[in-house]
Amino acid sequence: MVDIYVRGGWIITMDNERRIIRSGGVAIEDGVIIDVGKQDQLDKDYKFYADILINAERDIVLPGLINTHVHLAQGLLRSCADYLSLIEWLKDRVWPLQGNYTKQEALASAKLVVLEMIKTGTTTFLETGLVGRYGPDEIIEMIYSTGMRAAIARHIMDLRGYATRENILHEGLVETREYSLNDTVRLIKKYHGWGNKIWIWFGPRTPGAVSTELYREIVAKARELNTGITMHLSEVRDDVEYTIKNFGKRPIEFAHWLGLTGRNVILVHVVWVEDFEIKILAETQTNVSHNPSSNMKLASGAARISDMLKYGVNVTLGTDGGPSNNSYDLMREMKHAALLQPLRTLKPDAIRAEDILEMATIRGAKALMIDHLVGSIERGKRADLIIIDYWQPHLHPLNNPISHLVYAASGYDVKHSIIDGKIVMFNRRILTVNEEEVITEAEKAAWSLYERASICVKPDLKWPIT
Numbered sequence: 001m002v003d004i005y006v007r008g009g010w011i012i013t014m015d016n017e018r019r020i021i022r023s024g025g026v027a028i029e030d031g032v033i034i035d036v037g038k039q040d041q042l043d044k045d046y047k048f049y050a051d052i053l054i055n056a057e058r059d060i061v062l063p064g065l066i067n068t069h070v071h072l073a074q075g076l077l078r079s080c081a082d083y084l085s086l087i088e089w090l091k092d093r094v095w096p097l098q099g100n101y102t103k104q105e106a107l108a109s110a111k112l113v114v115l116e117m118i119k120t121g122t123t124t125f126l127e128t129g130l131v132g133r134y135g136p137d138e139i140i141e142m143i144y145s146t147g148m149r150a151a152i153a154r155h156i157m158d159l160r161g162y163a164t165r166e167n168i169l170h171e172g173l174v175e176t177r178e179y180s181l182n183d184t185v186r187l188i189k190k191y192h193g194w195g196n197k198i199w200i201w202f203g204p205r206t207p208g209a210v211s212t213e214l215y216r217e218i219v220a221k222a223r224e225l226n227t228g229i230t231m232h233l234s235e236v237r238d239d240v241e242y243t244i245k246n247f248g249k250r251p252i253e254f255a256h257w258l259g260l261t262g263r264n265v266i267l268v269h270v271v272w273v274e275d276f277e278i279k280i281l282a283e284t285q286t287n288v289s290h291n292p293s294s295n296m297k298l299a300s301g302a303a304r305i306s307d308m309l310k311y312g313v314n315v316t317l318g319t320d321g322g323p324s325n326n327s328y329d330l331m332r333e334m335k336h337a338a339l340l341q342p343l344r345t346l347k348p349d350a351i352r353a354e355d356i357l358e359m360a361t362i363r364g365a366k367a368l369m370i371d372h373l374v375g376s377i378e379r380g381k382r383a384d385l386i387i388i389d390y391w392q393p394h395l396h397p398l399n400n401p402i403s404h405l406v407y408a409a410s411g412y413d414v415k416h417s418i419i420d421g422k423i424v425m426f427n428r429r430i431l432t433v434n435e436e437e438v439i440t441e442a443e444k445a446a447w448s449l450y451e452r453a454s455i456c457v458k459p460d461l462k463w464p465i466t
C-alpha cells in the first residue's frame, strides 16, 4: 500500500535531467516520493493499492513553488502604499503601519498571506524578518499548523536607518543588539529543523539600519549555528550612494567585506550592481532573490538577472509584500520575471521559461539549503507537489507546458497542493485552515490598524465610492 498515487497528464520533475513525463505517476508514502515514472509501469504497483488515488490526467504536476522573499506582516498593507518610491514608501506608510502592529494584527496578517500562498501554489517560503513585537512564536506555530514549509528570518535592526525620519519609527522595529540576537538564538534552539519544515534564519535589515559590529556578529552566529542570513541589498540607487559615501564600497563589496556572502546568504533585490559585483556573488555562491513586481512598482530598477545567470549566480524568485507587489502569487511573479529581462536588454531571448521555472523551484530549494528535501519530484525527496488543471482555454493548445506555466497560467489555476505528503488543498479547498475565518479576522485587524496609525483609512482612489 502507498498513501497517495497521483496519475498526471504531465509530470514536470525538475530533476537533474529536467525530465518531463507524459502520462506519468508519482507514488507517495510517509511523506516521501517513493516512485516517479510512466503510468504504464507504475499502475500495476500503485493504482489499486493506494489509500488516495488522484486522477490528474488533465493536469500538470510540478514541484511546489518556493518563494524566497515574503513579508508576512505586510499582508494587511495591500494598497496602502501605491505610487511611491522606496524611501517615501517606507517612511510615510510601511514603517509607521508595521511599527504599529499588535500581536493579534501581525498574526492575522501572517495567516492571510499564508492562505494566499497555499492557494497560489507556494509550498515553501522565506519570511524576511519577524520583529519581536509581532510575537514570532505564535506566527511560527501557526505556519506549522497550516502544513507549510518555511524558513523564517528573525528581523534585526539596531539603527534607525538612513531612510528614516525622526519620530515615525516605533520602538517595535528598532531593537537592541542583545535582544534581537538573543531572541534569534532562542528561536533557533526552539524551532530550527522542526519536523523538517521550519528553519530559523537571521534577518538583518539593509545597510544603515544595522551597525557593522552587529552584522559581523550575525555572520559568526549563523556560521556557528549552521543557518542562513537574508538581507535586502542594493534595491535602489540611494542604497549604492549610502555604502559608497559611508564605507567607500559598493553594496556587494560592502556585504562581502562583512562576510555577508556565501552559500547560506540570500540577498534580496540586488538591482544596482556592476559586473565585478556579480562576479563576487558567483564566486562566493551567494544567492539572489529577484522580486520583479516590487522593483517595477516602486520604480526601483530592473535587476540584471539574465547576466547573473550567465555568470553562474543562483537566482531565485520572491514576491515581496502586500504594499509592494501587491500579491503573493508566485506564478504571476514568474511571468513578470520572464517579461522584465527582454524589456531591460531589448533582447527577446534574454531569459527562457525554463530558467524562470528553475528559479521558482529547485534554485529556491538550493538557496534555502533544503534541495536534498524539496525542489523537484524525485524518488527519496519529500513530497511537495502542486497540480494544475490545464483543461482551460488559456492553457491550450498544450504543446509546451513550461511556456504555459510561465506566460499563461496564474496561481489560481492550482487545483491541489500536497506538502510533505499531506494534501493541504484539494479542488481549491484548503483542508488545514478555515478560510472564512482568516479573511474575516484580517479585515477586522486591518481597519483597527489603519485607524490607530491614521494611515490608509481612506482608499487612495480618484473616483468617488458611493
Ligand SMILES: [Zn+2]
Pocket: 069, 071, 128, 232, 268, 320, 321
Ligand atoms: Zn522586501
